[in-house]
Amino acid sequence: DVVMTQSPLSLPVTLGQPASISCRSSQGLVYRDGNTYLSWFHQRPGQSPRRLIYKVSIRDSGVPDRFSGSGSGTDFTLKISRVEAEDVGVYYCMQGTHWPRTFGQGTKVEI
Amino acid sequence: EEQLLDSGGGLVQPGGSLRLSCAASGFTFSTYSMSWVRQAPGKGLEWVSVISGDGGTKYYADSVKGRFTISRDNSKNILYLQMDSLRADDTAVYYCARGSSGPDYWGQGTLVTVSS
Numbered sequence: 001d002v003v004m005t006q007s008p009l010s011l012p013v014t015l016g017q018p019a020s021i022s023c024r025s026s027q028g029l030v031y032r033d034g035n036t037y038l039s040w041f042h043q044r045p046g047q048s049p050r051r052l053i054y055k056v057s058i059r060d061s062g063v064p065d066r067f068s069g070s071g072s073g074t075d076f077t078l079k080i081s082r083v084e085a086e087d088v089g090v091y092y093c094m095q096g097t098h099w100p101r102t103f104g105q106g107t108k109v110e111i
Numbered sequence: 112e113e114q115l116l117d118s119g120g121g122l123v124q125p126g127g128s129l130r131l132s133c134a135a136s137g138f139t140f141s142t143y144s145m146s147w148v149r150q151a152p153g154k155g156l157e158w159v160s161v162i163s164g165d166g167g168t169k170y171y172a173d174s175v176k177g178r179f180t181i182s183r184d185n186s187k188n189i190l191y192l193q194m195d196s197l198r199a200d201d202t203a204v205y206y207c208a209r210g211s212s213g214p215d216y217w218g219q220g221t222l223v224t225v226s227s
Binding site for chain 1 (some may be wrong): 146148155156158161170171172173177190210211213214215217218219220
């Protein structure tokens with residue numbers, strides 16, 4: 001199975017400051033169609049996950065532009081340009097290229 | 112508006128069975144693969160199973176293979192997860208989600224507790 005490793009697992013942040021989460025995969029995530037199926041999700045306590053980013057860097061509709069995704073190969077990053085209070089929660093990366101699909105362990109972001 | 116409504120969770124004894132349902136609305140259900148993802152209490156997300164839009168292709172995590180069966184009824188816009196031989200480590204909130212490469216819509220989740 002493809003192992004997704006996130007770091008850090010806990011991220012204290014300051015409002016208005018940038019934040020960054022790393023996600024590394026144990027195998028490359030380029031699918032035969034040329035796409036890289038790496039997504040980022042945000043989950044607040046007691047809520048369902050919400051997808052923020054798909055195919056490495058494409059923001060979902062309604063996701064603030066302070067969120068950005070980047071990376072290639074096996075190394076990916078989620079960045080928040082200026083953290084807001086509503087950004088607290090747990091962030092997960094997920095690979096959708098190989099079977100079985102796998103998630104990172106999660107990064108808990110707190111103010 | 113796309114919506115997924117999970118149901119069917121509850122308390123079941125080890126070795127028992129349960130069937131989860133996910134009612135979809137607001138999109139053409141039959142054109143999307145659908146997934147089940149679970150989250151044990153206080154833990155991270157674990158992908159469980161996926162089914163193609165026509166129901167002809169299915170994949171399972173090794174942890175549930177041979178015990179869980181995913182299916183769908185495209186005439187009713189419902190996704191199912193039949194769970195047999197349940198174990199304590201199957202205790203989790205189960206989410207249905209649209210898509211498999213990076214699910215974009217998720218249900219609210221339904222809690223399955225396996226305990227005697």
